[in-house]
Amino acid sequence: MRGKPALGILGVVALTALAGCSDDGSSSGDDASGGATTVKVAYQKTTAFHQLDDMLQKAKTEFEAAHKGITIDLQPIEAEQDQYFTKLALMNGSDKTAPDVIYEDTFQIRSDAAAGYLLPIDEYLGKWEDWGQFYENAKQAGLGDDGKTYGVSMGTDTRALFYNKDIFAKAGLPADWQPKSWDDVLAAARAVKEKVPDVTPLNVYAGKAAGEATTMQGFEMLLYGTADTLYDTDQSKWVVGSQGFKDSLGFLETIYKDKLAPPLDQALDASIGSRVSTELLPQGKLAIALDGSWLPGGWISGENAWPEWDKTMGFAKMPTQNGDAPGATSMSGGWTLAVGSHAKNPQAAFDFITTALNKENTFKYDTENSQIAVRKDVAEDPAYTAYNPSFEFFSSLVDVTHFRPATPDYSQISSNIQVAAEAMATGQQSPEDAAKAYDTAVKGIVGDDKTTTG
Amino acid sequence: MVDVALKPRAGRGRGTTTRPRARRGFGRKVLPLVPAVALLIVFLAGPIGYSLYGSLTNTALTGYKAANPDFIGFDNYTELFASPDFWKSVWLTVLFVGASAVIGQNVLGMLLALVSRSAAKPLRAVVGGLVVTAWVLPEIVAAFALYAFFSTDGTLNAVLGWFGIDETTWLISFPMFAVIVANIWRGTAFSMLVYNAALAEVPPEISEAAEIDGAGPVQRFFRITLPMIRRSISTNLMLTTLQTLGVFTLIWVMTGGGPGTNSSTLPVLAYQEAFKFSQVGYGTAIATVTLAVGAIFSIVYIKALKPEVD
Numbered sequence: 001m002r003g004k005p006a007l008g009i010l011g012v013v014a015l016t017a018l019a020g021c022s023d024d025g026s027s028s029g030d031d032a033s034g035g036a037t038t039v040k041v042a043y044q045k046t047t048a049f050h051q052l053d054d055m056l057q058k059a060k061t062e063f064e065a066a067h068k069g070i071t072i073d074l075q076p077i078e079a080e081q082d083q084y085f086t087k088l089a090l091m092n093g094s095d096k097t098a099p100d101v102i103y104e105d106t107f108q109i110r111s112d113a114a115a116g117y118l119l120p121i122d123e124y125l126g127k128w129e130d131w132g133q134f135y136e137n138a139k140q141a142g143l144g145d146d147g148k149t150y151g152v153s154m155g156t157d158t159r160a161l162f163y164n165k166d167i168f169a170k171a172g173l174p175a176d177w178q179p180k181s182w183d184d185v186l187a188a189a190r191a192v193k194e195k196v197p198d199v200t201p202l203n204v205y206a207g208k209a210a211g212e213a214t215t216m217q218g219f220e221m222l223l224y225g226t227a228d229t230l231y232d233t234d235q236s237k238w239v240v241g242s243q244g245f246k247d248s249l250g251f252l253e254t255i256y257k258d259k260l261a262p263p264l265d266q267a268l269d270a271s272i273g274s275r276v277s278t279e280l281l282p283q284g285k286l287a288i289a290l291d292g293s294w295l296p297g298g299w300i301s302g303e304n305a306w307p308e309w310d311k312t313m314g315f316a317k318m319p320t321q322n323g324d325a326p327g328a329t330s331m332s333g334g335w336t337l338a339v340g341s342h343a344k345n346p347q348a349a350f351d352f353i354t355t356a357l358n359k360e361n362t363f364k365y366d367t368e369n370s371q372i373a374v375r376k377d378v379a380e381d382p383a384y385t386a387y388n389p390s391f392e393f394f395s396s397l398v399d400v401t402h403f404r405p406a407t408p409d410y411s412q413i414s415s416n417i418q419v420a421a422e423a424m425a426t427g428q429q430s431p432e433d434a435a436k437a438y439d440t441a442v443k444g445i446v447g448d449d450k451t452t453t454g
Numbered sequence: 455m456v457d458v459a460l461k462p463r464a465g466r467g468r469g470t471t472t473r474p475r476a477r478r479g480f481g482r483k484v485l486p487l488v489p490a491v492a493l494l495i496v497f498l499a500g501p502i503g504y505s506l507y508g509s510l511t512n513t514a515l516t517g518y519k520a521a522n523p524d525f526i527g528f529d530n531y532t533e534l535f536a537s538p539d540f541w542k543s544v545w546l547t548v549l550f551v552g553a554s555a556v557i558g559q560n561v562l563g564m565l566l567a568l569v570s571r572s573a574a575k576p577l578r579a580v581v582g583g584l585v586v587t588a589w590v591l592p593e594i595v596a597a598f599a600l601y602a603f604f605s606t607d608g609t610l611n612a613v614l615g616w617f618g619i620d621e622t623t624w625l626i627s628f629p630m631f632a633v634i635v636a637n638i639w640r641g642t643a644f645s646m647l648v649y650n651a652a653l654a655e656v657p658p659e660i661s662e663a664a665e666i667d668g669a670g671p672v673q674r675f676f677r678i679t680l681p682m683i684r685r686s687i688s689t690n691l692m693l694t695t696l697q698t699l700g701v702f703t704l705i706w707v708m709t710g711g712g713p714g715t716n717s718s719t720l721p722v723l724a725y726q727e728a729f730k731f732s733q734v735g736y737g738t739a740i741a742t743v744t745l746a747v748g749a750i751f752s753i754v755y756i757k758a759l760k761p762e763v764d
């Protein structure tokens with residue numbers, strides 16, 4: 001009985017949703033020409049991430065003007081990344097709800113292609129003259145396990161340390177800071193803690209709720225700076241039991257145990273990512289952040305604009321564990337636009353992608369969202385490099401950057417890295433125990449024969 | 455549901471003196487039940503069977519196993535029962551149900567019902583109104599309200615701050631305490647309403663007779679009132695237990711099952727396994743176990759109820 005009001009609301013929601021579905025179905029089914037007249041676009045939107053929405057709104061207007069009779073139905077999913085993936089997977093589960101165009105993270109492509117959610121687009125790409133403008137590694141990023149292309153890259157990114165020069169000055173740290181090892185990073189954080197006690201010294205994501213940010217901006221930025229790696233590409237096997245894995249967890253344990261990192265009520269909240277970029281850094285409450293190259297995008301324009309960011313923020317490469325060659329490390333990912341396998345009019349869906357990712361719109365998106373351009377004509381445009389003073393620094397990291405293992409199992413394994421990382425933040429496990437639990441989980445996912453001891 | 459399906463058969467057995475009459479009786483008794491039973495099969499037994507089947511596969515949310523899941527028998531259950539996370543989650547579920555439903559909601563609901571019976575009418579109306587407000591709020595709204603109450607810069611810390619008490623990270627340091635209090639706050643009204651109704655049914659003359667015989671208020675409550683409303687208590691216990699067993703939104707919004715797994719009850723664990731770790735089959739196995747736990751509780755309560763015919 002207690003659940004009745006909630007049930008009632010659920011019922012209403014379900015009915016509305018059903019009604020929504022059947023509407024979509026009939027409008028596309030009635031089309032005389034055979035192709036559907038509505039193209040459903042699913043993408044992510046948050047308070048800190050509105051640039052994609054801006055760009056797609058523009059592309060929608062342009063596309064609808066050029067293609068009479070076809071409507072672009074933009075369906076922003078207002079959720080943080082982790083929930084976005086879940087929502088997307090559930091939408092993809094049924095052809096009634098599956099979107100036609102999907103904003104898809106490169107690391108999800110292989111698993112979603114394997115799940116049959118995405119449509120190979122090679123034949124369409126072959127007829128698209130702009131495809132030649134894309135760099136080879138950007139084309140690679142859209143490949144599935146079967147070698148077919150499933151996504152068109154929108155841009156790539158790198159990761160590094162952001163630091164607040166004002167706080168550094170108070171803490172007696174240099175304005176042109178470049179740590180040489182993890183210990184240097186810790187030393188700077190400790191100096192901040194001692195001299196400027198009311199700010200959080202260092203943020204490295206370690207919560208399950210932060211999702212892929214914890215894996216990539218957090219853990220992998222550490223692990224790929226050790227002698228070990230996550231995945232042995234030569235043997236095509238996952239690395240278990242490596243010292244680097246334990247050391248990386250040890251680093252997380254140290255910063256959370258020594259209170260150098262944000263308090264847990266912030267760190268374990270799903271909104272930590274947005275909070276770092278829109279609140280903690282701009283308000284000078286965080287001294288050092290290990291984060292992604294897209295952050296300045298939100299500061300340059302939009303509702304979270306922070307005009308002084310250029311003077312306040314410094315950038316430093318993330319050092320390797322002990323300063324071993326090449327001295328620094330980074331991780332690169334990026335997002336694509338993909339066509340859903342249930343698309344009723346794949347040609348229209350693909351055509352919308354070509355509008356959204358033509359030179360003009362790619363330029364708009366890559367500048368406003370601080371993406372490293374993967375279209376030659378955008379990357380070499382002087383207006384692009386002049387737009388954002390941080391582009392030069394973040395592009396220079398391409399030399400030392402790493403990519404995530406491109407296997408369909410990656411997304412599940414990534415979740416287990418987040419479990420290990422959160423265990424460090426909460427102190428519920430030692431690095432050894434958490435690493436052991438991770439090893440067991442990985443063996444469970446890929447099988448004993450697909451792992452190797454590091 | 456089982457009960458409903460079985461009753462007509464029992465009736466048939468009793469009424470078999472002559473075959474044709476029995477058949478007519480059978481038809482008359484069973485036919486009206488057909489739509490209800492059909493609905494139950496489609497909407498209740500169907501999903502349960504499907505979830506049971508799903509828990510025997512390695513279906514995933516994405517990847518090859520999303521397109522072509524394998525049938526893996528009881529592997530999910532073997533893995534589950536060997537997992538320390540599962541047993542921790544079982545313990546947290548028992549704690550949550552025991553503390554917030556069996557003890558919290560029931561005892562507090564009974565107290566409120568007793569107090570409001572002897573209180574002045576305006577006070578009764580105000581208290582009753584406030585308590586019921588918490589109950590009529592949709593779960594998600596209540597959950598956000600309580601998140602705002604317990605979060606570090608929330609109401610509770612602000613109020614404690616007036617008395618010079620330092621901030622506590624309630625949702626991180628005492629996650630189970632927070633969600634238990636939250637569930638008591640949300641669910642007490644239901645118990646209160648049930649007990650209000652039950653207490654109103656107790657004939658006042660029995661109480662008066664006991665009073666004349668020299669029984670104090672406490673004695674009267676335990677010796678007269680409680681035994682007389684015991685069936686309401688059992689019903690209420692069953693309903694609150696089953697509802698609390700399924701609480702997900704409240705915990706998910708407030709703590710996300712964390713920190714770590716420190717407030718992951720079975721529904722939260724099932725959701726995490728299915729939608730965070732993409733192991734839909736494994737998550738379904740947890741959901742099926744939760745279902746079984748609920749079924750066991752129901753059977754126990756029903757058995758406890760049945761013999762109590764006045």
